[in-house]
Amino acid sequence: MDGHVEIAQRVADQIAGAIANAQLHSELRAEARLRKSLAQMGRILSSESNPETMYDLLATEVRNLAPADLIVISVVDKESGTLTVKQFSGDMDVSLRPIGVPTPLKNSVTQMIMDPGRGVTLSLEDADEHSDAHEDLARTFESGGRTLLAAPLQSQGSIFGGLYLISTKQQAYSQHDLELVENVSFHISGAIANLELFAKGQKAEAEQRRLARENAIMAEIGRVINLSLEIDEVYERFAELTKSAIHFDRITVTLIDDKNHLGMNSYTSGVRASEWDQDPVWSLVGTQFERLLRDREPIAHGAESIEDFINEFPALEPTIDIGLRSMVAAPLISRNRVIGGLTVRSGR
Numbered sequence: 001m002d003g004h005v006e007i008a009q010r011v012a013d014q015i016a017g018a019i020a021n022a023q024l025h026s027e028l029r030a031e032a033r034l035r036k037s038l039a040q041m042g043r044i045l046s047s048e049s050n051p052e053t054m055y056d057l058l059a060t061e062v063r064n065l066a067p068a069d070l071i072v073i074s075v076v077d078k079e080s081g082t083l084t085v086k087q088f089s090g091d092m093d094v095s096l097r098p099i100g101v102p103t104p105l106k107n108s109v110t111q112m113i114m115d116p117g118r119g120v121t122l123s124l125e126d127a128d129e130h131s132d133a134h135e136d137l138a139r140t141f142e143s144g145g146r147t148l149l150a151a152p153l154q155s156q157g158s159i160f161g162g163l164y165l166i167s168t169k170q171q172a173y174s175q176h177d178l179e180l181v182e183n184v185s186f187h188i189s190g191a192i193a194n195l196e197l198f199a200k201g202q203k204a205e206a207e208q209r210r211l212a213r214e215n216a217i218m219a220e221i222g223r224v225i226n227l228s229l230e231i232d233e234v235y236e237r238f239a240e241l242t243k244s245a246i247h248f249d250r251i252t253v254t255l256i257d258d259k260n261h262l263g264m265n266s267y268t269s270g271v272r273a274s275e276w277d278q279d280p281v282w283s284l285v286g287t288q289f290e291r292l293l294r295d296r297e298p299i300a301h302g303a304e305s306i307e308d309f310i311n312e313f314p315a316l317e318p319t320i321d322i323g324l325r326s327m328v329a330a331p332l333i334s335r336n337r338v339i340g341g342l343t344v345r346s347g348r
Contacts, residue, residue: 082103147173153188155190235253250273254266262282289341327344329342
Protein backbone atom coordinates (compact mmCIF):
# COMPACT_ATOMS: atom_id res chain seq x y z
CA MET A 1 0.00 0.00 0.00
CA ASP A 2 2.84 2.38 0.87
CA GLY A 3 4.27 1.76 -2.58
CA HIS A 4 1.01 2.73 -4.20
CA VAL A 5 0.90 5.95 -2.22
CA GLU A 6 4.41 6.80 -3.30
CA ILE A 7 3.63 6.10 -6.94
CA ALA A 8 0.42 8.16 -6.78
CA GLN A 9 2.34 11.09 -5.31
CA ARG A 10 5.03 10.85 -7.98
CA VAL A 11 2.37 10.82 -10.71
CA ALA A 12 0.65 13.79 -9.09
CA ASP A 13 3.94 15.67 -8.94
CA GLN A 14 4.62 14.81 -12.54
CA ILE A 15 1.34 16.20 -13.87
CA ALA A 16 0.77 19.09 -11.44
CA GLY A 17 2.87 21.56 -13.39
CA ALA A 18 1.22 20.73 -16.70
CA ILE A 19 -2.27 21.01 -15.18
CA ALA A 20 -1.37 24.32 -13.53
CA ASN A 21 -0.06 25.62 -16.85
CA ALA A 22 -3.23 24.45 -18.60
CA GLN A 23 -5.38 26.19 -15.99
CA LEU A 24 -3.34 29.37 -16.30
CA HIS A 25 -3.60 29.18 -20.08
CA SER A 26 -7.37 28.72 -19.87
CA GLU A 27 -7.72 31.64 -17.44
CA LEU A 28 -5.55 33.83 -19.66
CA ARG A 29 -7.64 32.90 -22.70
CA ALA A 30 -10.86 33.68 -20.80
CA GLU A 31 -9.42 36.98 -19.61
CA ALA A 32 -8.32 37.85 -23.13
CA ARG A 33 -11.79 37.01 -24.45
CA LEU A 34 -13.38 39.22 -21.76
CA ARG A 35 -11.03 42.11 -22.59
CA LYS A 36 -11.83 41.71 -26.29
CA SER A 37 -15.59 41.73 -25.63
CA LEU A 38 -15.35 44.73 -23.31
CA ALA A 39 -13.35 46.60 -25.94
CA GLN A 40 -15.97 45.76 -28.56
CA MET A 41 -18.74 46.95 -26.21
CA GLY A 42 -16.83 50.18 -25.73
CA ARG A 43 -16.71 50.68 -29.50
CA ILE A 44 -20.45 49.95 -29.76
CA LEU A 45 -21.31 52.40 -26.99
CA SER A 46 -19.15 55.16 -28.44
CA SER A 47 -20.06 54.80 -32.11
CA GLU A 48 -23.64 53.51 -32.38
CA SER A 49 -26.19 56.33 -32.49
CA ASN A 50 -29.32 54.18 -32.77
CA PRO A 51 -30.29 53.01 -29.25
CA GLU A 52 -32.17 49.93 -30.47
CA THR A 53 -29.21 48.77 -32.55
CA MET A 54 -26.82 49.56 -29.71
CA TYR A 55 -28.74 47.47 -27.18
CA ASP A 56 -29.01 44.59 -29.66
CA LEU A 57 -25.25 44.61 -30.34
CA LEU A 58 -24.50 44.74 -26.60
CA ALA A 59 -26.74 41.72 -26.03
CA THR A 60 -24.85 39.81 -28.73
CA GLU A 61 -21.52 40.54 -27.04
CA VAL A 62 -22.87 39.49 -23.63
CA ARG A 63 -24.11 36.22 -25.12
CA ASN A 64 -20.60 35.53 -26.46
CA LEU A 65 -19.34 35.59 -22.86
CA ALA A 66 -22.17 33.77 -21.08
CA PRO A 67 -24.74 31.58 -22.87
CA ALA A 68 -28.34 32.77 -22.61
CA ASP A 69 -31.64 32.01 -24.31
CA LEU A 70 -32.86 35.52 -23.50
CA ILE A 71 -31.07 38.74 -22.53
CA VAL A 72 -33.00 41.66 -21.06
CA ILE A 73 -31.78 45.20 -20.34
CA SER A 74 -33.97 47.55 -18.32
CA VAL A 75 -33.65 51.03 -16.80
CA VAL A 76 -35.41 52.61 -13.83
CA ASP A 77 -37.04 55.99 -13.27
CA LYS A 78 -36.99 56.35 -9.49
CA GLU A 79 -39.08 59.53 -9.49
CA SER A 80 -42.04 57.82 -11.14
CA GLY A 81 -41.35 54.40 -9.59
CA THR A 82 -41.26 52.73 -13.00
CA LEU A 83 -38.91 50.60 -15.07
CA THR A 84 -38.64 50.41 -18.85
CA VAL A 85 -37.36 47.38 -20.76
CA LYS A 86 -34.91 48.57 -23.40
CA GLN A 87 -34.01 45.25 -24.98
CA PHE A 88 -35.22 41.68 -25.36
CA SER A 89 -32.71 39.57 -27.26
CA GLY A 90 -33.05 35.84 -27.76
CA ASP A 91 -35.19 32.96 -28.92
CA MET A 92 -37.54 32.63 -25.93
CA ASP A 93 -41.14 33.70 -26.44
CA VAL A 94 -41.66 35.47 -23.13
CA SER A 95 -44.76 37.54 -22.37
CA LEU A 96 -42.93 39.85 -19.98
CA ARG A 97 -43.03 43.63 -19.81
CA PRO A 98 -43.39 45.45 -23.17
CA ILE A 99 -40.33 47.13 -24.68
CA GLY A 100 -40.19 50.90 -24.28
CA VAL A 101 -43.27 51.19 -22.05
CA PRO A 102 -42.82 52.30 -18.41
CA THR A 103 -44.32 49.75 -16.00
CA PRO A 104 -44.38 49.62 -12.18
CA LEU A 105 -41.02 48.95 -10.56
CA LYS A 106 -42.74 47.31 -7.60
CA ASN A 107 -42.63 43.50 -7.54
CA SER A 108 -39.99 43.33 -10.29
CA VAL A 109 -36.67 41.50 -10.49
CA THR A 110 -35.03 44.93 -10.84
CA GLN A 111 -36.40 46.01 -7.48
CA MET A 112 -35.17 42.74 -5.99
CA ILE A 113 -31.54 43.52 -6.89
CA MET A 114 -31.68 47.25 -6.08
CA ASP A 115 -31.78 46.92 -2.28
CA PRO A 116 -28.75 44.63 -1.83
CA GLY A 117 -26.99 46.32 -4.74
CA ARG A 118 -25.47 43.15 -6.13
CA GLY A 119 -26.23 40.49 -8.70
CA VAL A 120 -28.00 37.19 -8.10
CA THR A 121 -28.55 33.84 -9.75
CA LEU A 122 -31.92 32.20 -9.23
CA SER A 123 -33.49 28.88 -9.98
CA LEU A 124 -36.87 29.80 -11.42
CA GLU A 125 -38.34 26.57 -10.11
CA ASP A 126 -38.04 28.23 -6.70
CA ALA A 127 -39.86 31.41 -7.80
CA ASP A 128 -42.28 31.15 -4.88
CA GLU A 129 -39.37 31.84 -2.53
CA HIS A 130 -38.88 35.25 -4.13
CA SER A 131 -42.34 36.73 -3.51
CA ASP A 132 -41.22 40.31 -4.18
CA ALA A 133 -40.67 39.50 -7.83
CA HIS A 134 -42.94 36.49 -8.07
CA GLU A 135 -44.93 37.75 -11.08
CA ASP A 136 -41.89 38.37 -13.31
CA LEU A 137 -40.26 35.12 -12.26
CA ALA A 138 -43.43 33.08 -12.67
CA ARG A 139 -43.99 34.43 -16.19
CA THR A 140 -40.41 33.63 -17.13
CA PHE A 141 -40.73 30.10 -15.74
CA GLU A 142 -44.00 29.55 -17.63
CA SER A 143 -42.21 30.59 -20.82
CA GLY A 144 -39.52 27.94 -20.34
CA GLY A 145 -36.89 29.81 -18.34
CA ARG A 146 -35.23 27.77 -15.62
CA THR A 147 -32.30 29.90 -14.45
CA LEU A 148 -31.93 33.67 -14.18
CA LEU A 149 -28.81 35.76 -13.68
CA ALA A 150 -29.37 39.41 -12.78
CA ALA A 151 -26.68 42.09 -12.46
CA PRO A 152 -27.36 45.73 -11.55
CA LEU A 153 -26.49 48.70 -13.74
CA GLN A 154 -24.94 51.38 -11.51
CA SER A 155 -23.87 54.96 -12.06
CA GLN A 156 -22.55 57.43 -9.48
CA GLY A 157 -23.24 54.94 -6.72
CA SER A 158 -26.90 54.47 -7.65
CA ILE A 159 -28.57 51.51 -9.34
CA PHE A 160 -30.59 52.63 -12.34
CA GLY A 161 -31.35 49.35 -14.08
CA GLY A 162 -30.38 45.77 -14.66
CA LEU A 163 -28.82 43.29 -17.08
CA TYR A 164 -30.52 39.87 -17.08
CA LEU A 165 -29.59 36.54 -18.61
CA ILE A 166 -32.22 33.77 -18.76
CA SER A 167 -31.51 30.15 -19.64
CA THR A 168 -33.84 27.24 -20.32
CA LYS A 169 -31.31 24.95 -18.59
CA GLN A 170 -31.38 24.21 -14.89
CA GLN A 171 -28.46 25.52 -12.81
CA ALA A 172 -27.08 27.18 -15.93
CA TYR A 173 -24.99 29.86 -14.20
CA SER A 174 -22.08 29.55 -11.82
CA GLN A 175 -20.54 32.08 -9.44
CA HIS A 176 -17.92 32.70 -12.13
CA ASP A 177 -20.69 33.59 -14.63
CA LEU A 178 -22.24 35.98 -12.12
CA GLU A 179 -18.92 37.72 -11.48
CA LEU A 180 -18.26 37.95 -15.21
CA VAL A 181 -21.67 39.50 -15.98
CA GLU A 182 -21.31 41.88 -13.03
CA ASN A 183 -17.98 42.94 -14.54
CA VAL A 184 -19.69 43.55 -17.87
CA SER A 185 -22.55 45.53 -16.28
CA PHE A 186 -20.00 47.66 -14.41
CA HIS A 187 -18.22 48.54 -17.66
CA ILE A 188 -21.33 49.39 -19.68
CA SER A 189 -23.31 51.17 -16.94
CA GLY A 190 -21.79 54.62 -17.39
CA ALA A 191 -22.42 54.72 -21.13
CA ILE A 192 -26.02 53.49 -20.74
CA ALA A 193 -26.65 56.08 -18.01
CA ASN A 194 -25.32 58.82 -20.32
CA LEU A 195 -27.50 57.54 -23.15
CA GLU A 196 -30.59 57.70 -20.94
CA LEU A 197 -29.74 61.25 -19.82
CA PHE A 198 -29.24 62.27 -23.44
CA ALA A 199 -32.57 60.70 -24.43
CA LYS A 200 -34.34 62.51 -21.57
CA GLY A 201 -32.74 65.78 -22.65
CA GLN A 202 -33.88 65.27 -26.23
CA LYS A 203 -37.39 64.42 -25.01
CA ALA A 204 -37.46 67.55 -22.86
CA GLU A 205 -36.30 69.70 -25.79
CA ALA A 206 -38.93 68.15 -28.05
CA GLU A 207 -41.58 68.78 -25.40
CA GLN A 208 -40.50 72.42 -25.11
CA ARG A 209 -40.71 72.82 -28.89
CA ARG A 210 -44.14 71.18 -28.92
CA LEU A 211 -45.42 73.46 -26.16
CA ALA A 212 -44.03 76.56 -27.87
CA ARG A 213 -45.71 75.60 -31.15
CA GLU A 214 -48.96 74.74 -29.34
CA ASN A 215 -48.93 78.08 -27.48
CA ALA A 216 -48.38 79.94 -30.75
CA ILE A 217 -51.35 78.12 -32.31
CA MET A 218 -53.54 78.90 -29.27
CA ALA A 219 -52.60 82.58 -29.49
CA GLU A 220 -53.46 82.65 -33.20
CA ILE A 221 -56.79 80.88 -32.57
CA GLY A 222 -57.58 83.48 -29.92
CA ARG A 223 -56.73 86.29 -32.34
CA VAL A 224 -58.76 84.80 -35.22
CA ILE A 225 -61.84 83.96 -33.17
CA ASN A 226 -62.04 87.56 -31.94
CA LEU A 227 -61.62 89.16 -35.37
CA SER A 228 -65.37 89.41 -35.91
CA LEU A 229 -68.54 89.33 -33.86
CA GLU A 230 -69.98 87.29 -36.77
CA ILE A 231 -68.26 84.12 -35.65
CA ASP A 232 -69.39 82.15 -38.73
CA GLU A 233 -66.93 84.29 -40.72
CA VAL A 234 -63.89 82.95 -38.85
CA TYR A 235 -64.79 79.29 -38.30
CA GLU A 236 -62.88 78.06 -41.38
CA ARG A 237 -59.61 79.68 -40.29
CA PHE A 238 -60.25 78.43 -36.73
CA ALA A 239 -60.63 74.85 -38.06
CA GLU A 240 -57.41 75.12 -40.08
CA LEU A 241 -55.46 76.23 -37.02
CA THR A 242 -57.01 73.53 -34.83
CA LYS A 243 -56.08 70.85 -37.37
CA SER A 244 -52.46 71.98 -37.21
CA ALA A 245 -52.53 71.07 -33.50
CA ILE A 246 -54.86 68.03 -33.51
CA HIS A 247 -55.39 65.67 -36.45
CA PHE A 248 -59.06 65.16 -37.25
CA ASP A 249 -61.33 63.94 -40.02
CA ARG A 250 -64.35 65.79 -38.65
CA ILE A 251 -64.71 68.79 -36.34
CA THR A 252 -67.90 70.24 -34.89
CA VAL A 253 -68.78 73.16 -32.67
CA THR A 254 -72.06 72.37 -30.94
CA LEU A 255 -74.39 74.63 -28.96
CA ILE A 256 -76.40 73.06 -26.12
CA ASP A 257 -79.90 73.81 -24.85
CA ASP A 258 -79.53 72.10 -21.48
CA LYS A 259 -83.07 72.94 -20.35
CA ASN A 260 -84.60 71.00 -23.25
CA HIS A 261 -81.66 68.57 -23.52
CA LEU A 262 -81.09 69.45 -27.17
CA GLY A 263 -78.05 70.17 -29.32
CA MET A 264 -77.37 72.07 -32.55
CA ASN A 265 -74.17 72.12 -34.58
CA SER A 266 -73.00 75.69 -35.07
CA TYR A 267 -70.11 74.61 -37.32
CA THR A 268 -69.11 71.35 -39.01
CA SER A 269 -66.16 70.48 -41.25
CA GLY A 270 -64.86 67.21 -42.64
CA VAL A 271 -66.55 63.82 -42.95
CA ARG A 272 -70.32 64.17 -43.02
CA ALA A 273 -72.48 62.35 -40.48
CA SER A 274 -76.07 62.37 -41.74
CA GLU A 275 -77.64 61.83 -38.32
CA TRP A 276 -76.45 65.26 -37.18
CA ASP A 277 -75.78 67.13 -40.42
CA GLN A 278 -79.35 66.77 -41.73
CA ASP A 279 -81.25 67.46 -38.53
CA PRO A 280 -80.83 71.06 -37.30
CA VAL A 281 -81.67 70.11 -33.71
CA TRP A 282 -81.26 66.74 -32.02
CA SER A 283 -81.46 65.08 -28.61
CA LEU A 284 -78.40 64.91 -26.37
CA VAL A 285 -79.40 61.44 -25.14
CA GLY A 286 -76.63 58.91 -25.72
CA THR A 287 -74.12 61.52 -26.92
CA GLN A 288 -70.89 62.91 -25.50
CA PHE A 289 -72.68 66.11 -24.51
CA GLU A 290 -74.50 64.44 -21.61
CA ARG A 291 -71.13 63.70 -20.07
CA LEU A 292 -69.74 67.16 -20.89
CA LEU A 293 -72.70 68.72 -19.10
CA ARG A 294 -72.31 66.44 -16.11
CA ASP A 295 -68.52 66.35 -15.64
CA ARG A 296 -67.50 69.63 -17.29
CA GLU A 297 -64.23 67.93 -18.34
CA PRO A 298 -62.73 66.82 -21.70
CA ILE A 299 -63.39 63.32 -23.06
CA ALA A 300 -60.98 61.12 -25.02
CA HIS A 301 -61.79 57.75 -26.56
CA GLY A 302 -59.27 55.83 -28.68
CA ALA A 303 -59.91 53.53 -31.61
CA GLU A 304 -58.84 50.54 -29.53
CA SER A 305 -61.94 50.70 -27.31
CA ILE A 306 -64.83 50.73 -29.79
CA GLU A 307 -67.09 48.53 -27.66
CA ASP A 308 -66.65 50.79 -24.62
CA PHE A 309 -67.25 53.82 -26.83
CA ILE A 310 -70.58 52.48 -28.12
CA ASN A 311 -71.67 51.41 -24.63
CA GLU A 312 -71.07 54.91 -23.28
CA PHE A 313 -72.30 56.87 -26.32
CA PRO A 314 -74.83 54.63 -28.12
CA ALA A 315 -76.20 57.50 -30.22
CA LEU A 316 -72.79 57.81 -31.90
CA GLU A 317 -72.67 54.21 -33.15
CA PRO A 318 -73.54 55.23 -36.77
CA THR A 319 -70.41 57.39 -36.85
CA ILE A 320 -68.29 54.29 -36.24
CA ASP A 321 -69.73 52.79 -39.43
CA ILE A 322 -68.44 55.75 -41.47
CA GLY A 323 -64.93 55.35 -40.08
CA LEU A 324 -64.86 57.85 -37.21
CA ARG A 325 -63.32 55.52 -34.65
CA SER A 326 -61.83 57.91 -32.08
CA MET A 327 -63.00 61.12 -30.43
CA VAL A 328 -61.84 64.04 -28.33
CA ALA A 329 -64.49 66.40 -26.96
CA ALA A 330 -64.15 69.47 -24.72
CA PRO A 331 -66.86 71.57 -23.07
CA LEU A 332 -67.45 75.17 -24.07
CA ILE A 333 -67.85 77.00 -20.74
CA SER A 334 -68.95 80.61 -20.38
CA ARG A 335 -69.90 82.35 -17.12
CA ASN A 336 -69.50 79.03 -15.33
CA ARG A 337 -72.08 77.32 -17.57
CA VAL A 338 -71.57 74.67 -20.26
CA ILE A 339 -72.96 76.26 -23.41
CA GLY A 340 -71.73 73.67 -25.88
CA GLY A 341 -68.86 71.47 -26.93
CA LEU A 342 -65.95 71.17 -29.38
CA THR A 343 -65.65 67.68 -30.84
CA VAL A 344 -62.95 66.27 -33.13
CA ARG A 345 -63.28 62.80 -34.65
CA SER A 346 -60.72 60.69 -36.45
CA GLY A 347 -60.43 57.37 -38.21
CA ARG A 348 -57.14 56.70 -36.46
